Amino acid sequence: MMFDRLVEHLASFGDQIAVFTDEAHTHDGKLTYAELADRVAARTAELGRRRRLLVLETRNDLSTLITYLAALAGRHVVLPIPADGDVTAVVDAYDPDTIVADGTVEYRHRPRHDLHPDLALLLSTSGSTGSPKLVRLSRDNLNANAEAIATYLDIGAGDRAMTTLPMSYCYGLSVIHSHLLRGAGLILSEHSVVDDGFWDLLQRHAATSFAGVPHTFDLLERIGFEDMTLPHLRYVTQAGGRLAPDLVRRYAALGQARGWQLFVMYGATEATARMAYLPPELAHDHPGSIGIPIPGGSFSIEPIDGMADDVGELIYRGPNVMLGYAHETADLAMGRTVEELRTGDIARAGADGVYEVVGRSSRFVKLYGLRIDLQRVESALQAAGIEAICTDGDGLLLVAAVRQMDTAAVRPTCTAAVRARGDVAQLAADASGLPRAAIRVVDVDEVPRLSSGKPDYPRLAELAADRAAPDAQRLDLRGLFADVLQIDEASIDPGQSFVDLGGNSLSYVAMSVRLERALGHLPSDWQRISLRDLQTTTRPRRWWGATLETSVALRAAAIILVVISHAELYTVWGGAHILLGIAGYNFGRFCLTPLPRGDRTRHLRNTIAWIAVPAIIWVAVALIITNDYTASNLLLANKFLGPADSMTAGRLWFVEIVVWTLVALALVCCTPIFDRAERRWPFGIALAFLGLGLALRWDVFGFGLGRDAWFTVLAFWFFAVGWAAAKSTTAWQRAAVTLILAIGIVGYFGNPDREALVFVGLALLIWLPAIRCPSAFTVAAGIIAEASLFIYLTHYQVYPLFGDHKVLGVTASVIVGVLLTQLVTLVRTWNRRRTRGRSDVRRGLALGDEPLLDQGRGDDTVGPDQAPGDHAPPARRGR
Structure with missing residues (x-):
């Protein structure tokens, strides 16, 4: 039995690969079973021989895996919690001897708990740490469940599973247990299925399976999973809630066509994860069923008064049924108090032995x-x-x-x-x-x-x-998204994300700042999280600071440096080249998304319009009131059409680079060949374009560009550095981009200070996703970053008005850009609402109704308590 002699079990598989990871302290990102056994043994010795109650903060990384296995090998009792979980209730209730967080072991006091000899693992009943009610599991439970799962999935040494689920969750742990039991491989990943890095790892390490909850399949719907070529994929598992029967049929048929199988499963933490599974061949005829009992388990139906004879409460029996619940420390000394598991589900058994859940008998809900x-x-x-x-x-x-x-x-x-x-x-x-x-x-x-x-x-x-309907004090992000993205609120599906809705680098800044205010924090990779899920991530606002994305902070700082330098208040050149890298970074994040090719192209086209249209309008205004520009600037093509000797006509070089780079990339992105290649090798494609940019930087093609290339589209390599940074998902990839940046920047300007500034700015973009800073600074930086385009466009005409009062000139340039940005936003919002109002009137007249001109926005008001689903279109409210 694996968990009785865990280190010996791991060592028995010798040189077979146990773990695939991108962490630096492994050999080529791989760890053999023998190496894993040695590390587990060493960590076991560190934890000591006396049994401890150990709370383990979990991530899907090697350190967590080793500590978890070492605790089990040392016969300690492990309580896994998510890395961002609140442990207060658990710590208060159980007073653990040891807490392991961020790889650091905190020995709180000498072991003093009375722990039952069979007790091995404690898991939350709800998958969270908000309740001190825990499930008590034994080594026999873990062994039995791992063996049953490995048997019906036919897991072998050649299998490799992606760790898509957290290790604090019984489903995530069951994947780890069942694969280690059979000497199979684990691909450790913190990525979501919407991340390019997830599919990069899956392809690179030839994963044969991944696991998902119903929400995972919602995400797969959005990223074009059906079109992916995954030659090594053998099966996909689903549990954690009921998957709609039509989706079961669809994914089962897709798997059959693509050479993999779908296993729909049913379980509970109280059963160490799993009680039943639906054999893939039954998915088409029984898509709403939970299937048959796992090997070693059995079901029975207990009749309920007032219900049909063949319907009743589903009872499960098997060696994986928990020892019982724990509510306080004293319960940890108890042995088995439960022999069977009353699921609380109302079910029926078909003549073919397939079980179907038809309702709930208890007051538990999911x-x-x-x-x-x-x-x-x-x-x-x-x-x-x-x-x-x-x-x-x-x-x-x-x-x-x-x-x-x-x-x-x-x-x-x-x-x-x-x-x-x-x-x-x-x-x-x-x-x-x-x-x-x-x-x-x-x-x-x-x-x-x-x-x-x-x-x-x-x-x-x-x-x-x-x-x-009248309650207007609960959080609803649809109105916020509609205002920032300038789209019709009624058209927003709560299942869509910022990226899905066409968000780009310009609207991203406003959205991130307003989300921070609405939610109290900014979730990582929020731009790909659905509105429905974002609305469940509210946290109390901390008085001491807020989250500010590094790209936003750099954007604000860079545009300030640009204005200061041009106004000759203080010369700090390099801000525009940092902005160029940020533009590439946002291109990688918002234009090369998992969306279909047509959506990608449309989003890229809209991004170009958001930059080019305001620039052209401002140039037209400046042509009327100043002599700063020439007709070629109206086409944003001064670097192509001249005049080359104009001191003012070249001022918009940065905008020209960004616009024409995006135009060229739009033409490339719309081709099926590039689209397929970029989805398969996102980092590799970005690196290839960076190589092209560097070839131009060093004039490999012999164009004889000279230093004029600083301010033309041939400075594209800075854009490509940001693009590659956005697609870097591992430490070695970020290190590679940093090294290329360091090599390329040396001697580029012939000014070490300028080169150092650009290097530091882009290195921060590569390595530091976000910073914590005072809330007031976050708001100010967000406002300036949001207005960076208009500040850049207008500051040339603003600061000269103040003559030698350079501080006032710089301040006025920023203020004018901010005010103009706000004015444009207000005009867009007014126009959108007016257009929507006219549409409502036309729709009402078409239906023979009175126009609802006084309906207002009472249901759209944003408040801190608004819950998901509160803001439904009026037609769905039953008014």
Whole structure:
């Protein structure tokens, strides 16, 4: 049994590859089983021989894997938590002896817990750390479940699995256990399936499988998975919630056509992950079924009064059933208290032995991938002195809470009700483990009840639906996205992301700053996260700072340097070349996305228009009121058409480079050959274009460009550095781009200070995704970065107006650019709303209705408590 003699088991596979990773402290990104066994043994010795209760902060990296296996090998009891999880409740309840975070071991005190000999692993029942209720699992549970999964998936030594799920989640751990059991390989990855890096790793290491929850398959729908060529893929597994039957059929058929299989699975943490699976050959005829019991397990149906004879509660028995629950430290000394698992699901068994779940018998619901005990939430509210009942609806946790009363006036007090409402939402969030945005509180005078006196849960759902429309204080990102992207709010699907909706490098800055304010933080890679998921990531705002993306900070700093240098307040050249690298960086992020080729091309075309149209309009204005430009500037082609001897006509060289570079790349991107190649080798293609840029930089082709190339499209290699940085997903790739930058920059300007400034700026772009800084600085940097285009366009005409007052000239240049940016945004917003209003009137007249000219934006108001789904189009509200 693997977990009884873990180090010996790992060592028995010798030179077979156990782990594939891009981490630097491995040999060629690979670790053999023998090497893994040695590292696990060494870490086991570090943890000591006395059994400990160990809380492990998990990431899908080698350090976490080694520590986890070492803790099991040393017979310690492991409690894995997500790296960004809140451990307060767990630490308070269980007082762990040791906490391992960021690879650092903190020995809090000498081992002093009474731990049952069979106890090996503790997992949260809900997949979060918001509740101290834990599942107690033994080594026998782990062995049995790993063996069953490895058997029905037929895992062999040649298999290699992507770690798509966190190690704190029973599904993610089951992938690791089952593959290590059979000597198969693990490809450690923190990437989402929407990341280019995920597919790069999958292709490079010839992965044979990956696992997904229903949301994973929503993402696969958006990135063109059906068109991918994955010759090594053998199977895909799905669990973590019900996948729609039509999707089961579709992916099963796709797999059959492409040579891989789809395994739909059913399980629970209480069963060490898995209870049933649907054999791939049954997916077409039974897409809504959970399948058959796993090897070694069995189901039975317990009749329920009032239901058909063949329907009842699903009961599972097998060696992978947990020892029992733990609620406090004393429970860790208990042995087995559970012999069978009452799933709480209502099911029926078909004549062919295939089981189907048709409903729920208990007050457990599944929201946002978490299993929520509604009774526990109600008890927590009651303990806090709040009379309330809970149910689920529209994908949210609904709470009916009795209003707090002013005893002096015997009436609801507005301030008290508002305060209670906020408290109720936070208490319900804490008790359930859900984000606060997923809670909808309905204030009531008394709990709705049936004639029998029992709570009337259907009535609560009706009250929530009735009050959803006028409630304008909950977070809804659709209005925010519509304002920034200048699109019709009704056309926004909550399943779409910023990238899906056509977001580009210019709108990105405004969006990132406003999201920071709305959410209280900025999730990593937020631009590819759906609106629905973004609305569940709210956090309390920290007084000491906010997240600012490095690209935004650099953009703000660079444009300030450009203005300062041109106004001769202080000469610090190099800002424009940093901006050129940022332009390439954003090209890689927002134009070369996983979207279909047509969408890519359209987004690129829109990005060009966002830059070129304002530039041409401003040049036209400047031609009327100044002598600064010539007709060739209207075409943004002074470097092509001349006049070459004009001191002012060449001022827009940066805009010309960006626009014509994007035009050329748009022509390349629309070709099927480039599109396929870039999707398969995103970093390699970026590196190839960087090589082309460097060839021009060193005049390999003998064009005799000289130093004039600094300010022409032949400075493209800075753009390509940013592009390659955006596609760098590993440390060695970032190191390679940095090395190329260092080699290329030396001697480029003939000014070491200027070269050092550009190198440092672009190196920060390559290595540092974001910084923490005071909130006021974040807002200011965001405003300036958002206005960088208009500051660049207009500052040439602004600062000369102030003569020798250079500080005022620089300040005025920035202010004018910011104001002009805000004015353009307001005009675009006004025009969009006017156009939408006319469309609404025409649609209303076509339907024979009165025009709803006074409807306003009451339902669109953004507030801190707005939950996903609160902002539905009026037609779906049932008004």
